[in-house]
Amino acid sequence: MILQLFIIGMIIGFIFYELTGISPGGVIAPAYFALFIYELDRIIMTLLLALIVYIIIKYLSSKLILYGRRKFLLAVLISFILKLLIETQIQPMDVMKLDLQSIGYIIPGLIANEMGRQKVASTILGLGIVTIIVYQVSILII
Numbered sequence: 001m002i003l004q005l006f007i008i009g010m011i012i013g014f015i016f017y018e019l020t021g022i023s024p025g026g027v028i029a030p031a032y033f034a035l036f037i038y039e040l041d042r043i044i045m046t047l048l049l050a051l052i053v054y055i056i057i058k059y060l061s062s063k064l065i066l067y068g069r070r071k072f073l074l075a076v077l078i079s080f081i082l083k084l085l086i087e088t089q090i091q092p093m094d095v096m097k098l099d100l101q102s103i104g105y106i107i108p109g110l111i112a113n114e115m116g117r118q119k120v121a122s123t124i125l126g127l128g129i130v131t132i133i134v135y136q137v138s139i140l141i142i
Contacts (some may be wrong), residue, residue, distance in 0.1 A: 001142055003087065006031040009134045016130050022122050024130035025050075032103050033131040034138060046102040046111070047124065049086075053078050053112035054120065058141035072113050079109030 009031025013024045024030050036042050057075050060066060064075060068141045101110060115123045 004142060005035060005134070007132070009034060012134050012137065013043040013130050016126065016133075020126070024128065025114050025123055025127035026107075027060060029107055029111055029127060030130040030134050031128065032107055034135040036103055037131065038083050042101050044105050046104075046108050049079060049082055049102050049108035050115065051109035051120070052082065054109055054115040055059035056114055057112060061099050071116065075113045075116070076106045078106045079107075079112065083108070083129045109111050 006028060013027060013030050017023050018059065023127055031044055033046075053075055056078055057066065060074065061071070083102060085101075111127065113125065
């Protein structure tokens with residue numbers, strides 16, 4: 001079922017991109033979001049992490065020469081490090097009673113990379129639209 005969901009997500013994401021010119025946050029992000037559609041806290045945390053990664057990359061771009069693959073790799077790496085820090089340092093603290101889980105280690109980096117290529121609002125909106133369509137199609141097919 002998960003494999004079919006990812007195939008559906010890639011196809012619908014590609015069609016959406018071809019029709020609108022807006023990337024829905026990467027190739028696999030809509031399928032992951034559709035997989036966790038009932039866990040809104042994870043989706044919000046993933047988007048929050050993506051926004052933090054986007055801000056860090058934007059700041060670093062003014063200080064360093066970042067473009068193309070270098071920028072993409074840095075976004076994924078920062079996403080991975082932030083997720084690891086949250087899991088190992090912030091989450092185990094007794095003060096925090098919130099579950100700060102996001103979707104994957106690199107998904108926020110993929111979304112942040114797309115936010116850098118296009119506008120933040122259009123990326124989030126495209127991701128939301130494609131996620132809902134993927135979920136609806138997966139219910140019909142599966």
